[in-house]
Amino acid sequence: MKRVLVTGSSRGIGKAIADALAAEGYQVVTHSVRSGGTDLQFDIADRAAAKAALEADIAANGPYYGVVLNAGVNRDNAFPAMEDEEWDKVIDTDLTGFYNVLKPCVMPMVSARIKGRIIALSSVSGIAGNRGQVNYSAAKAGIIGAVKALAVELAKRGITVNAIAPGVIETEMVDSIIPEAIDEVKKAIPMRRFGKPSEIASLVSYLLSDGAAYLTRQVISVNGGMF
Numbered sequence: 001m002k003r004v005l006v007t008g009s010s011r012g013i014g015k016a017i018a019d020a021l022a023a024e025g026y027q028v029v030t031h032s033v034r035s036g037g038t039d040l041q042f043d044i045a046d047r048a049a050a051k052a053a054l055e056a057d058i059a060a061n062g063p064y065y066g067v068v069l070n071a072g073v074n075r076d077n078a079f080p081a082m083e084d085e086e087w088d089k090v091i092d093t094d095l096t097g098f099y100n101v102l103k104p105c106v107m108p109m110v111s112a113r114i115k116g117r118i119i120a121l122s123s124v125s126g127i128a129g130n131r132g133q134v135n136y137s138a139a140k141a142g143i144i145g146a147v148k149a150l151a152v153e154l155a156k157r158g159i160t161v162n163a164i165a166p167g168v169i170e171t172e173m174v175d176s177i178i179p180e181a182i183d184e185v186k187k188a189i190p191m192r193r194f195g196k197p198s199e200i201a202s203l204v205s206y207l208l209s210d211g212a213a214y215l216t217r218q219v220i221s222v223n224g225g226m227f
Contacts, residue, residue, distance in 0.1 A: 008071025016197030044097035063108035094139035115158035151165035160216035167223025191224035
């Protein structure tokens with residue numbers, strides 16, 4: 001059975017991904033910062049904690065076939081008012097977390113000659129930028145650059161590396177939009193609706209499949225036609 005790690009899988013998009021993959025027969029290794037209901041608990045911004053937890057799991061159960069980098073945070077604020085902590089928290093978690101999680105996972109995958117899959121969640125903000133999200137946009141754009149470079153390094157190993165850039169998806173993040181602004185946000189989306197977590201999960205499922213073995217170094221936007 002193929003093992004797939006899904007970070008940030010206790011809620012929202014991550015939970016939808018974990019549930020969909022489990023239903024398809026993958027052995028899903030779930031993760032959260034502190035939820036006791038997941039297999040692994042650590043802060044992806046904490047390099048030592050991530051390394052210890054992941055190396056222990058790989059030693060006990062073997063390398064992962066797939067890694068889905070979903071965990072992340074946002075701390076939105078206009079740039080002139082942004083606090084140092086708001087910048088650091090987002091960069092340390094969303095961008096440096098990419099390194100902290102993948103570094104312990106890649107060499108075991110390579111050594112075992114697994115033609116695996118790495119999928120990172122970026123964002124529409126990482127492609128187009130967004131008001132009040134200079135920190136988040138920077139981190140998500142950085143993920144795109146990292147994905148493209150890592151895909152080149154791992155291509156000859158048969159390991160694909162891709163990014164998914166969701167638009168506005170029905171999660172707790174959307175709940176923070178003030179009700180009177182929701183209609184305006186939807187007007188910016190040609191499909192006039194928000195996406196569903198299941199629509200991201202279905203793409204992850206495809207990218208993990210044998211049929212996606214020749215698809216790498218790509219950024220796939222799921223945004224209802226925003227651009």
